[in-house]
Amino acid sequence: MNILVCVKRVPAPGAKINVTDDGQSVDAAHLGFTTSPHEECALEEAVQIAERDGGEVTVLTLGPVEAEEQLRYAASVGAHKIILVPTDGSAWDPQRTAVALTQAIETAEAANGSAFELILFGNESADSGGFQVGVRVAHKLGRPIVNAIKGIVPGDGSVTANREIDGGFEVYEVPTPAVLGVKEGINLPRYPTMKGRLASKKAVLETAEIDAAAGGQTLVKLHRPPEQASNTEILGTDESAASAIVDILEEIGVLA
Amino acid sequence: MSALLVVLEHDRGKWSEANDEALTAARQLVADMADGAELHAVLIGDGALDLAGQAGAGGAAVVHVANDAMLTDFGPEACGETVVQLAVAESVAAVMAVGTSRGNEVLAQVAARMDLPFVANCMTIAPGAGSWSMTRVQWGGSLLEDATLDSGDGPKLVTYGHHAVVAAPAAAPGAGEVREFAPTLDASLARTIVKDRDVQTAGVTLSTAPVVVSGGRGVGSAEGFAQLEELASLLGGRVGCSRAVTNLGWRNHTDQVGQTGTRIAPEIYIATGISGAIQHWVGAMASKRILAINTDAEANMVAKADYAVIADLHKVVPAITAEIKRRKGL
Ligand SMILES: Cc1cc2nc3c(=O)[nH]c(=O)nc-3n(C[C@H](O)[C@H](O)[C@H](O)COP(=O)(O)OP(=O)(O)OC[C@H]3O[C@@H](n4cnc5c(N)ncnc54)[C@H](O)[C@@H]3O)c2cc1C
Numbered sequence: 001m002n003i004l005v006c007v008k009r010v011p012a013p014g015a016k017i018n019v020t021d022d023g024q025s026v027d028a029a030h031l032g033f034t035t036s037p038h039e040e041c042a043l044e045e046a047v048q049i050a051e052r053d054g055g056e057v058t059v060l061t062l063g064p065v066e067a068e069e070q071l072r073y074a075a076s077v078g079a080h081k082i083i084l085v086p087t088d089g090s091a092w093d094p095q096r097t098a099v100a101l102t103q104a105i106e107t108a109e110a111a112n113g114s115a116f117e118l119i120l121f122g123n124e125s126a127d128s129g130g131f132q133v134g135v136r137v138a139h140k141l142g143r144p145i146v147n148a149i150k151g152i153v154p155g156d157g158s159v160t161a162n163r164e165i166d167g168g169f170e171v172y173e174v175p176t177p178a179v180l181g182v183k184e185g186i187n188l189p190r191y192p193t194m195k196g197r198l199a200s201k202k203a204v205l206e207t208a209e210i211d212a213a214a215g216g217q218t219l220v221k222l223h224r225p226p227e228q229a230s231n232t233e234i235l236g237t238d239e240s241a242a243s244a245i246v247d248i249l250e251e252i253g254v255l256a
Numbered sequence: 257m258s259a260l261l262v263v264l265e266h267d268r269g270k271w272s273e274a275n276d277e278a279l280t281a282a283r284q285l286v287a288d289m290a291d292g293a294e295l296h297a298v299l300i301g302d303g304a305l306d307l308a309g310q311a312g313a314g315g316a317a318v319v320h321v322a323n324d325a326m327l328t329d330f331g332p333e334a335c336g337e338t339v340v341q342l343a344v345a346e347s348v349a350a351v352m353a354v355g356t357s358r359g360n361e362v363l364a365q366v367a368a369r370m371d372l373p374f375v376a377n378c379m380t381i382a383p384g385a386g387s388w389s390m391t392r393v394q395w396g397g398s399l400l401e402d403a404t405l406d407s408g409d410g411p412k413l414v415t416y417g418h419h420a421v422v423a424a425p426a427a428a429p430g431a432g433e434v435r436e437f438a439p440t441l442d443a444s445l446a447r448t449i450v451k452d453r454d455v456q457t458a459g460v461t462l463s464t465a466p467v468v469v470s471g472g473r474g475v476g477s478a479e480g481f482a483q484l485e486e487l488a489s490l491l492g493g494r495v496g497c498s499r500a501v502t503n504l505g506w507r508n509h510t511d512q513v514g515q516t517g518t519r520i521a522p523e524i525y526i527a528t529g530i531s532g533a534i535q536h537w538v539g540a541m542a543s544k545r546i547l548a549i550n551t552d553a554e555a556n557m558v559a560k561a562d563y564a565v566i567a568d569l570h571k572v573v574p575a576i577t578a579e580i581k582r583r584k585g586l
Contacts, residue, residue, distance in 0.1 A: 013395075013398075013533075013534055013535075014531075014533050014534070014556075015531070015532060015533060015534065015556035016534065016556075017395060017398050017399055017534050019399070026399070037499075037516045038516065093373070094373070094374070095371075095373055098368075124360075124376075126395065126396075126515065126516070126535075127394055127395060128394050128401075129376065129377060129393065129394055129395070129396065130374075130376055131355070131360035131361070131364055131376040131377070131415075132360075132363075132364035132367060132368070132374055132376065135332075135361065135364035135365055135367075135368050136364070136367070136368045138368075139365075139368035139369060140368075144333065144447045144448045145332070145333075145448070146332060146448050147332065147357065147360075147361045147364075148357045148361070162454070163357075163450075164357075165357075165453075165455075166461075167455055167456055167461065168453060168454050168455030168456050169453065169454045169455075170330070170450045170452075170453055171450065171451050171452035171453065171454060172448060172449075172450060172451060173451045174447055174448060175447050181361075183516075184509060184512075184516040184517070185502075185508075185509030185510065185512070185517075188502070188503070188505055188509075189503075215373050216372065216373030216405060216406040216407050216408070217373045217374075217375050217403055217404075217405055218403060218404045218405075218406070219401060219402075219403055220389075220401075220402040220403055220404060221401070221402045222394065222399055222400070222401050222402075223399075223400050223402070224398075224399060224400070225397070225398075225399070225400050228541070228560070230559070230560050230561065230562065232548075232558060232559060232560075232561050232562065232563065232564050233562065233563050233564070234553075234563075234564050234565070234566060235547075235563050235564065235565050236565050236566075236567070237565070237566045237567055238567050238571065238572075239567065239571040239572050239574075239575035240575075241565040241567070241572060241575075242572065242575035242576045242578070242579040243579055245547065245563070245565070245572075245576050245579075246576060246579045246580055246583060248524075248545075248547070248563065249491065249524070249580070250583075252523055252524060252544075252545065253523075254466055254467050254491055254492070254493075254523050254524060255491070255580065255583070255584075
């Protein structure tokens with residue numbers, strides 16, 4: 001089964017998240033970057049399926065040229081092909097992103113001479129969280145999509161997909177070619193091996209220059225939510241604090 | 257008269273708690289929209305008719321009940337298509353939902369089908385004559401984005417973030433006029449309808465537990481969680497963890513608290529050996545009280561907690577358990 005995974009490069013902030021002076025992006029001057037967690041799991045799922053059943057895994061990202069780092073990482077954990085749609089680094093709105101990704105997918109499928117049987121997106125990106133790019137792309141391609149997927153079993157001409165709901169799963173059986181929005185927890189992504197790292201350096205980066213018109217959602221300004229003021233009461237510096245802790249548990253009624 | 261169409265959720269006739277938020281937000285939005293817009297609600301599928309009264313009580317002037325053999329169980333494409341056809345038939349000015357898993361997915365389907373912009377997870381919305389302004393969440397709530405939405409001649413498509421609005425009863429019920437709606441659904445849409453369900457017994461889940469005792473990298477091993485399990489069970493609570501712990505394979509992802517895990521709201525959150533990265537914090541910040549146990553007095557979790565103990569969790573956690581047992585006479 002040939003699978004395409006669409007991933008996004010995002011900064012990896014720690015205790016605080018800062019915004020640039022112009023309010024247009026996260027201040028990433030001192031931050032590392034990573035692949036959005038849902039997509040990291042989508043990639044792992046694709047690699048596992050390909051290892052088991054054969055087929056190729058292609059990873060596609062739309063982002064700044066630096067997103068090559070995330071594509072090479074993908075190659076280091078098992079992706080066979082990597083494709084970048086370069087942007088100027090500004091945040092593209094969801095409609096613009098979806099149009100460009102669809103075009104990149106159509107071009108890749110034309111070159112392959114066949115459709116990807118499965119396309120995986122993250123359920124939502126870690127940063128902007130628009131909850132829609134995968135759905136828009138699937139619709140443009142005329143393919144089915146279901147989101148919030150935490151289990152995939154490829155079948156013959158279809159995939160069985162489990163969607164997480166309160167206290168269980170809904171089961172979908174979607175005909176291929178299909179698109180799924182995947183959530184973290186579907187698997188535990190592997191770390192790259194030394195051999196994988198070396199192979200990723202040799203992976204051929206394909207670049208697809210595509211632009212698209214801006215959509216109707218426009219970012220005006222990013223800002224941090226107001227800090228919840230907290231006055232931490234230090235109950236102690238060793239295990240003798242246990243008594244004060246249990247007093248509190250008793251007081252708030254969770255000890256009964 | 258223009259209308260705001262709010263998409264409500266239910267599971268074969270079981271009302272979703274998110275609907276109370278949806279109607280609360282919709283009443284405000286409709287009041288803020290120009291020219292006295294009317295509040296319409298739509299309920300889709302089996303059992304929807306039984307809930308129409310509740311939608312009316314929540315302020316809906318008109319309750320559309322959409323039915324079709326293909327709408328018995330949830331299917332994102334069939335639901336999205338139904339909302340599109342209703343929105344077009346009623347020429348609504350806006351379609352709104354609460355950004356639950358289904359809410360965001362159905363609105364994304366509507367947006368894709370109508371080729372219109374869709375702004376997800378708003379905190380506040382200021383409707384305007386032409387474009388609308390809103391504040392929405394990024395990073396699962398760690399960052400806010402002021403945005404504008406320009407939909408040309410088409411309806412505005414938006415969701416409010418789940419829990420962004422505090423549900424309140426309507427000051428006065430709406431007229432609640434029930435209108436049946438029969439969409440024309442292409443047979444191909446059956447491809448994304450739920451085939452089966454696998455629902456385990458609920459019990460106390462992480463998201464509803466009154467006490468959550470979490471461990472981070474500081475716990476040091478999978479075995480180290482046994483002490484947290486014991487404390488949690490004494491308190492009728494559940495064990496949670498950080499993503500570092502999930503990635504190390506010490507706990508299952510179902511225990512992960514945070515942006516890409518579960519959002520919790522216990523009476524007290526006991527966070528041990530967790531540094532308090534923003535992506536963890538957004539999942540924990542709805543806790544009524546937080547107790548951090550950490551060797552690092554500078555840890556973000558300590559700074560944001562109500563109470564903290566600056567010590568080794570491997571000493572403090574067993575001491576709490578022992579003290580509870582002593583007081584309970586166990
Ligand atoms: C897009 C994105 C999404 C993410 N989503 C999530 C999410 O949903 N949930 C989540 O948790 N994280 C998430 N993360 C990861 C997050 O950024 C942090 O890496 C993670 O939360 C750190 O886990 P930790 O606190 O256990 O580990 P660390 O940051 O390593 O902290 C360990 C803490 O343990 C303390 N400690 C060590 N030993 C002891 C001891 N013996 N006794 C007491 N204290 C001790 C240390 O002082 C330190 O504060 C996400 C990251 C990204 C980029």
